[in-house]
Amino acid sequence: MQPNAIDVSQSTVLVIHDDLTIRYELVSALKGYGYTVKTAEDSSEALLYVRSHPPDLIVLKISMPEISSYEVCRILKADPMTEGIPIIFTSSKDDIAEKLEAFESGGADYVAIKLPQLAELFARIHLHLTLRHLQMHLAQKNHELSQAVFDRVGVLKDLQRANLLLHAQKEAVIDGIFAVDEQGQIASFNRRFCEMWDIPRDLFRDDGIGHEFLNGSPLGTFLIKPSLPSVLTDLLETTYDQPDVIRNGEVVYGDRTFDYYTSPVNSEQNKLFGLIWCFRDITAKKQAEMRQLQLMEDLQKAKEEAEEAVSTKAAFLAMMSHEIRTPINGVIGMTQLLAGTELNPEQDKFVRTIQVSGEMLLSVINDILDFSKIESGKLELENVPMDVRAVVRDIYDVQLAKAREKSLKFEVSMQSHVPPFIIGDVTRLRQILLNLVSNALKFTDSGSVRIGVRLVADREPIADRPFQLLFSVSDTGIGLSNEQMQRLFQPFSQATSATCRKYGGTGLGLVICKNLVENMGGKIQVESKPNQGSTFSFTITTQIAKEQPSYTLQDSIKKNQNNSPVDRLGDRIPLKILIAEDNLINQELAMAMLIKIGYQPDVVDNGLAVLEALQVNHYDLLLLDVQMPEMDGLETANYLVNHWHELQTGYERPTIIAMTASAMQGDREMCLRAGMDDYISKPIMMDSLQRTIEKWASQSDQAIASTGLIAKTNIPSAIDPAAIHNLEQINANLVGRMVNLFTVEEAPVLMQNLRQAIANNDLQEVNYNAHTLKGSSNILGAKALGKLCLQVELKSKQGDSKDLPQLLIEIEQQYQIACQELAKLSS
Numbered sequence: 001m002q003p004n005a006i007d008v009s010q011s012t013v014l015v016i017h018d019d020l021t022i023r024y025e026l027v028s029a030l031k032g033y034g035y036t037v038k039t040a041e042d043s044s045e046a047l048l049y050v051r052s053h054p055p056d057l058i059v060l061k062i063s064m065p066e067i068s069s070y071e072v073c074r075i076l077k078a079d080p081m082t083e084g085i086p087i088i089f090t091s092s093k094d095d096i097a098e099k100l101e102a103f104e105s106g107g108a109d110y111v112a113i114k115l116p117q118l119a120e121l122f123a124r125i126h127l128h129l130t131l132r133h134l135q136m137h138l139a140q141k142n143h144e145l146s147q148a149v150f151d152r153v154g155v156l157k158d159l160q161r162a163n164l165l166l167h168a169q170k171e172a173v174i175d176g177i178f179a180v181d182e183q184g185q186i187a188s189f190n191r192r193f194c195e196m197w198d199i200p201r202d203l204f205r206d207d208g209i210g211h212e213f214l215n216g217s218p219l220g221t222f223l224i225k226p227s228l229p230s231v232l233t234d235l236l237e238t239t240y241d242q243p244d245v246i247r248n249g250e251v252v253y254g255d256r257t258f259d260y261y262t263s264p265v266n267s268e269q270n271k272l273f274g275l276i277w278c279f280r281d282i283t284a285k286k287q288a289e290m291r292q293l294q295l296m297e298d299l300q301k302a303k304e305e306a307e308e309a310v311s312t313k314a315a316f317l318a319m320m321s322h323e324i325r326t327p328i329n330g331v332i333g334m335t336q337l338l339a340g341t342e343l344n345p346e347q348d349k350f351v352r353t354i355q356v357s358g359e360m361l362l363s364v365i366n367d368i369l370d371f372s373k374i375e376s377g378k379l380e381l382e383n384v385p386m387d388v389r390a391v392v393r394d395i396y397d398v399q400l401a402k403a404r405e406k407s408l409k410f411e412v413s414m415q416s417h418v419p420p421f422i423i424g425d426v427t428r429l430r431q432i433l434l435n436l437v438s439n440a441l442k443f444t445d446s447g448s449v450r451i452g453v454r455l456v457a458d459r460e461p462i463a464d465r466p467f468q469l470l471f472s473v474s475d476t477g478i479g480l481s482n483e484q485m486q487r488l489f490q491p492f493s494q495a496t497s498a499t500c501r502k503y504g505g506t507g508l509g510l511v512i513c514k515n516l517v518e519n520m521g522g523k524i525q526v527e528s529k530p531n532q533g534s535t536f537s538f539t540i541t542t543q544i545a546k547e548q549p550s551y552t553l554q555d556s557i558k559k560n561q562n563n564s565p566v567d568r569l570g571d572r573i574p575l576k577i578l579i580a581e582d583n584l585i586n587q588e589l590a591m592a593m594l595i596k597i598g599y600q601p602d603v604v605d606n607g608l609a610v611l612e613a614l615q616v617n618h619y620d621l622l623l624l625d626v627q628m629p630e631m632d633g634l635e636t637a638n639y640l641v642n643h644w645h646e647l648q649t650g651y652e653r654p655t656i657i658a659m660t661a662s663a664m665q666g667d668r669e670m671c672l673r674a675g676m677d678d679y680i681s682k683p684i685m686m687d688s689l690q691r692t693i694e695k696w697a698s699q700s701d702q703a704i705a706s707t708g709l710i711a712k713t714n715i716p717s718a719i720d721p722a723a724i725h726n727l728e729q730i731n732a733n734l735v736g737r738m739v740n741l742f743t744v745e746e747a748p749v750l751m752q753n754l755r756q757a758i759a760n761n762d763l764q765e766v767n768y769n770a771h772t773l774k775g776s777s778n779i780l781g782a783k784a785l786g787k788l789c790l791q792v793e794l795k796s797k798q799g800d801s802k803d804l805p806q807l808l809i810e811i812e813q814q815y816q817i818a819c820q821e822l823a824k825l826s827s
Helices: 020-032 043-052 069-078 096-104 119-148 153-172 191-196 230-241 283-339 345-375 388-405 426-442 482-486 497-503 509-519 553-561 584-596 607-616 633-647 667-673 686-697 701-707 721-730 734-759 763-779 783-798 804-826
Strands: 012-016 036-040 057-061 087-091 109-112 176-181 186-189 247-253 256-266 272-281 384-387 409-414 421-424 448-455 467-475 524-528 534-542 577-580 602-604 621-625 655-660 678-681
Touching: 012 020, 012 043, 020 036, 020 119, 036 043, 043 057, 043 069, 057 069, 057 119, 069 087, 069 096, 069 283, 087 096, 087 119, 096 109, 109 119, 119 153, 176 191, 191 272, 230 247, 230 272, 256 283, 283 345, 283 584, 384 388, 384 426, 388 409, 388 426, 388 448, 421 426, 421 534, 426 448, 426 467, 426 509, 426 534, 509 524, 509 534, 577 584, 577 607, 584 602, 584 686, 602 607, 607 621, 607 633, 621 633, 633 655, 633 667, 633 783, 655 686, 678 686, 734 763, 734 804, 763 783, 783 804
Parallel strands: 012 036, 012 057, 057 087, 087 109, 409 448, 577 602, 577 621, 621 655, 655 678
Antiparallel strands: 176 186, 176 272, 247 256, 256 272, 384 421, 448 467, 467 534, 524 534
């Protein structure tokens, strides 16, 4: 078959190019020639396509992103399934370095193209497709001729022509080829083979025969020549000793690495015709793999070192937090108690000085811990409804006394269009404002300080659309120069050393504010002139809140207007409280605080003593220190939650509230995972302790009995009146919202999940849904339903599923009763 008779118009051509315009031009033109054209815009896509649908030819752009074009070529040439596909590299320029590397990587051709002049490229494509089809045809023809050689002498010319074409192809390939026949005589080798092994081309020349290539000469004659590399000699001898074995591997010659493949050449009747060796230079590939391996090792080492450093830093900060906060807890707490006693003016002055110093030290520690959280990327923000006016009012109330001490004018300006309720982190917003206002009051000796809040945009915000609020704090204080303002937001830096000596501080407050503001989707900036005051302003990105927050401006005003004495908490809500704390100062402090609000607590100093005390006396509340000897707080809480029934106390497990001096990210989650119900960070403040006790008192049976509401309020017996009363005290509208949330949204889903989990005997899911339903039921006073859920929860933890179906029936009945009575109550 003549080359010009080969029809390649139906061949499949894969075009790999990241330029859409050029790719389109090539596809359109190639289809016009009758080719089937496929495209890929990146190397990864191309490799996936070739492995699943090998084309007849590939047109590959010389420079591709991600995986380089040369590497794509090497990958395809290394795969036996795709190594025969001709690859034509294309480039916008004719660069000799690119061309050499293209051929070294296995490319069949290199064409510099410039749109719209593509004639040369199409000619090369047609040529290589013709050669590929010709090669395939010649291989087939050669096989047919080999079988028919003894019967048909007339095909000798075709065989010779095929051999010449194969020889040309052999010389054109990038692999080194060497072959012997079944008698061990040299059958073939190519120029690339000689170049790879640094063999002179005339080494295999026999002057007696006169042929350039010594076909028919014994291999053994040349293996003893010193010009032949010993590595190659050993490989040829080893392979020839076992000619029927297929071998492949790698050999090193000098500074180069070759991939070799050797295989017997057999007839269809399994008759040995000879042996063939193929060699490919993979030095560049091996070097790339070594570099990649070294890089991965370096990255892994760096990652491990970074993780170790972060872990060490976190552990150090947690330890220092605990060690420092423990004595500060005693200092501030005892000072609070001492300030509440009768003191003469001089003693009162001393106590106030101690209290202020302790709070300043606590502020320094909090700044350092906040900064460490920000630096490690572990600072998390809440997104809950808040009353922006209540936040500003609280800041004003707290700082008003300081302004009056310095006879400063202290004002608040709030734009009327600012929505009353927004979404955000109320604690962190309060922290930013408090820091800026404190600084303004600190650095202002005369004049005024003003807090302003307004919308950034002129138009009023719309529900479900983000908008920005601008907060500003202006003063008439000492002001700042341009040079001083450059240092403001740098860690551990203040405007001047004189400022640090006179006013104190860590130099972290503004850094923390800046990071908090940026995490809230805003920016902070300052305008100032020396001796003319400063204005610090920041923006936050927020949305209008759909629900009213639990704490509003009205609550803030009532808090400050209500100066009438109230009964002690212990008189209103009598509880039996156990303190577990190993530090003597903290023991005394906790006892003094609880006694002051009306309780007579018991104290133990380790977890084992907690278990003993709970078996002797009935306790409603357990204040549990996290770090204790014998058995720490986490272990104790975990045991009480999972093994309470084993203690056989005869009463329901008390509420567990963690007390810890740590303040690192995840401490609260760690305590809650251990089974604790709540978390108080040291130093413990009286207000925080009282609020926490009030929060959980609604779940105490003694608190229910002490309210005396059963006889006064006509609420059905399935609902505990104390729980409803507690919700009403928090917010008059809260009962209706909580009942609707329980009966319509949450409880039906939990009940359905519980039914399914019991039917599937999925005890883990049973435990989760029963525990969640128990908590919701207790909050609304559905104690009977809560107790049934507790039984299911305990049985699921013990792996006992025997009575769960019967308990589910009782839960269904009690759930219907509770929903009916809650609906009446809500209406």
